[in-house]
Amino acid sequence: MNKIEHIGIAVKDLEKSNALFASLFGEAHYKIEEVASEGVKTSFFKSGPNKIELLEASNPNSPIAKFIEKKGEGIHHIAFAVDNIKEEIKRLQNEGFIVLNETPKKGADNKLVAFLHPKTTNGVLIELCQEIEE
Numbered sequence: 001m002n003k004i005e006h007i008g009i010a011v012k013d014l015e016k017s018n019a020l021f022a023s024l025f026g027e028a029h030y031k032i033e034e035v036a037s038e039g040v041k042t043s044f045f046k047s048g049p050n051k052i053e054l055l056e057a058s059n060p061n062s063p064i065a066k067f068i069e070k071k072g073e074g075i076h077h078i079a080f081a082v083d084n085i086k087e088e089i090k091r092l093q094n095e096g097f098i099v100l101n102e103t104p105k106k107g108a109d110n111k112l113v114a115f116l117h118p119k120t121t122n123g124v125l126i127e128l129c130q131e132i133e134e
Contacts, residue, residue, distance in 0.1 A: 007050075007051075
């Protein structure tokens with residue numbers, strides 16, 4: 001794992017949260033994107049070299065909707081940049097981590113993504129991210 005790629009924050013209202021985080025960081029989000037396969041609408045902010053991803057459920061059955069219903073708004077996941085997501089998945093499985101999606105899928109911000117089950121990471125949902133090369 002190379003670095004923290006971003007921190008994902010589950011929010012109920014993306015528009016209100018965009019205004020809040022724009023005030024916090026002193027600048028607007030740089031991207032809004034919907035990931036229909038995950039039932040989520042995302043918004044990205046930069047703060048120095050760091051990124052924050054706001055996530056709003058786009059349907060009531062999405063993982064984000066269920067997360068907010070159970071835990072409320074707040075930190076949803078920490079994402080780490082990796083060079084080779086398939087190799088990293090194999091390495092982590094060999095170390096005993098449970099991977100929620102063994103085949104990486106297309107996520108937001110031009111990334112291939114895979115998630116580690118929080119039961120194997122002290123309750124924290126971990127996302128692996130690899131830039132999709134065009």
